[in-house]
Amino acid sequence: MSINNDIINSLTVELKRGTLVLLVLSQLNTSEYGYSLVQKLEENNTPIEAGTLYPLLRRLEKQKLLKSQWDTSESRPRKFYIISDEGKLVYEELKKEWRRISKALEEMIKEDNRDEINR
Amino acid sequence: MKLIDRYIYAVTSYLPEEAREDVGKELKSNIEEMLPDNPSEDEVYKVLVELGNPWELASEYNTKKRYLIGPSYYDSYIYVLKMVVGICIAVFLSLEAISWIIEPQTSGYLYSDIGNMIGALISAIFEGTLQGAAWVTIIFVILERSGVATGGLPFAKKEWTPDELPEAPVNNSRKISRVETGFSMFLTILFTVLIILKPQLIAIYLHGDNGSLDITSLLNIERLQLYIPMILILTIIYVAHLIWKFVAGSWNLPLAIFSAIINGAQCVLIIGMLNDKSIFNMEFFATISRILGISYENVLMWLERSIWIAIVAIVAIYIWETISPFLKFKKII
Numbered sequence: 001m002s003i004n005n006d007i008i009n010s011l012t013v014e015l016k017r018g019t020l021v022l023l024v025l026s027q028l029n030t031s032e033y034g035y036s037l038v039q040k041l042e043e044n045n046t047p048i049e050a051g052t053l054y055p056l057l058r059r060l061e062k063q064k065l066l067k068s069q070w071d072t073s074e075s076r077p078r079k080f081y082i083i084s085d086e087g088k089l090v091y092e093e094l095k096k097e098w099r100r101i102s103k104a105l106e107e108m109i110k111e112d113n114r115d116e117i118n119r
Numbered sequence: 120m121k122l123i124d125r126y127i128y129a130v131t132s133y134l135p136e137e138a139r140e141d142v143g144k145e146l147k148s149n150i151e152e153m154l155p156d157n158p159s160e161d162e163v164y165k166v167l168v169e170l171g172n173p174w175e176l177a178s179e180y181n182t183k184k185r186y187l188i189g190p191s192y193y194d195s196y197i198y199v200l201k202m203v204v205g206i207c208i209a210v211f212l213s214l215e216a217i218s219w220i221i222e223p224q225t226s227g228y229l230y231s232d233i234g235n236m237i238g239a240l241i242s243a244i245f246e247g248t249l250q251g252a253a254w255v256t257i258i259f260v261i262l263e264r265s266g267v268a269t270g271g272l273p274f275a276k277k278e279w280t281p282d283e284l285p286e287a288p289v290n291n292s293r294k295i296s297r298v299e300t301g302f303s304m305f306l307t308i309l310f311t312v313l314i315i316l317k318p319q320l321i322a323i324y325l326h327g328d329n330g331s332l333d334i335t336s337l338l339n340i341e342r343l344q345l346y347i348p349m350i351l352i353l354t355i356i357y358v359a360h361l362i363w364k365f366v367a368g369s370w371n372l373p374l375a376i377f378s379a380i381i382n383g384a385q386c387v388l389i390i391g392m393l394n395d396k397s398i399f400n401m402e403f404f405a406t407i408s409r410i411l412g413i414s415y416e417n418v419l420m421w422l423e424r425s426i427w428i429a430i431v432a433i434v435a436i437y438i439w440e441t442i443s444p445f446l447k448f449k450k451i452i
Contacts, residue, residue: 033148033149034148034149036152038153049169049171050153050169051170051171051176054145054176055180056179058142058145058180076148076152077148078152
């Protein structure tokens with residue numbers, strides 16, 4: 001059977017999309033600006049495209065999960081984002097949920113593997 | 120640098136006014152961070168390719184609805200659009216053709232002037248398409264925004280419960296016949312276009328002595344102008360209600376209430392117009408009395424009676440039309 005790469009790619013994007021908020025909130029205990037966060041995520045093997053991340057930061061700020069501040073002290077003005085108190089609460093809840101889901105899902109996937117070997 | 124400014128302009132032009140400056144500033148600083156000092160055109164180009172299509176980037180920033188007719192309405196929209204545009208073209212075309220045949224002198228056409236006629240017919244098709252499409256679209260946008268599609272009450276943010284489920288289609292007495300609704304749509308459009316654009320067509324046509332056509336209009340067209348804004352508004356609301364009936368497919372409480380209100384408003388308008396004697400062209404009745412050899416007073420008496428019969432009939436039909444959906448609702452019928 002031929003593998004449809006388009007389907008796999010779009011499903012992978014969908015799979016990752018749900019984890020983006022958790023990922024971003026986890027990295028904003030210290031303040032970062034858009035591009036520094038892109039680099040940080042890349043270094044940690046969890047890259048997000050710049051075109052996805054910048055709007056996401058803004059949306060999270062609108063939802064009051066992030067706070068932002070313009071830093072104009074350097075030659076280039078930069079907009080720094082940091083997690084808000086509300087964001088921390090949301091992050092803790094999301095983290096719990098993620099652990100529960102990933103653990104349960106991992107179990108399911110394992111069982112499926114065993115089936116395949118038995119066949 | 121110019122390329123960056125063009126990119127930022129392209130992105131922010133899709134955004135709401137109040138977000139433009141801040142998003143633009145932030146995007147610019149981020150793009151500059153992604154570039155080395157004194158970047159070459161090529162390097163800028165690459166970064167912009169990475170950020171992707173400005174429209175897509177802007178839509179990530181925007182989370183509001185950015186469509187006129189959403190997926191839940193799309194199929195009904197296309198269906199109703201085709202039907203209404205079809206009806207409009209038919210109505211405009213036939214009225215134009217009739218006025219060309221009946222009153223070539225008054226409408227300025229000559230029988231020999233086929234070019235004129237073809238021109239008028241083409242512009243009738245064009246106008247029919249345009250009017251039909253525009254009104255259907257506006258009505259659907261309102262339906263979309265008010266949330267009727269999702270099955271809930273319009274303008275009310277209420278949790279859905281299984282009580283709101285329509286009956287399964289088999290033997291469903293609450294079902295609204297699409298043919299009936301389509302027919303109402305046709306009559307409504309025909310009547311409105313006739314009254315607004317060609318009221319002079321409702322008339323007695325007599326061959327005069329010199330072979331010309333004597334036309335005596337039933338309605339006093341000047342007086343009629345007074346009612347046209349009201350007729351137009353009620354027609355649009357009525358068509359919206361017919362479209363709602365199409366989309367809903369079966370009666371529900373808000374639809375029945377809306378239906379009762381708009382039908383009532385139409386009744387009041389029609390009865391009001393019938394009671395306004397100056398809306399009739401008295402010459403019309405003089406002509407009738409002349410043709411039929413009945414005295415003018417008798418004709419007027421018959422007019423009076425006919426108006427009363429019409430009013431009674433209209434009220435009776437209205438009461439039935441208003442009550443029947445409610446009865447179906449309570450499963451009495």
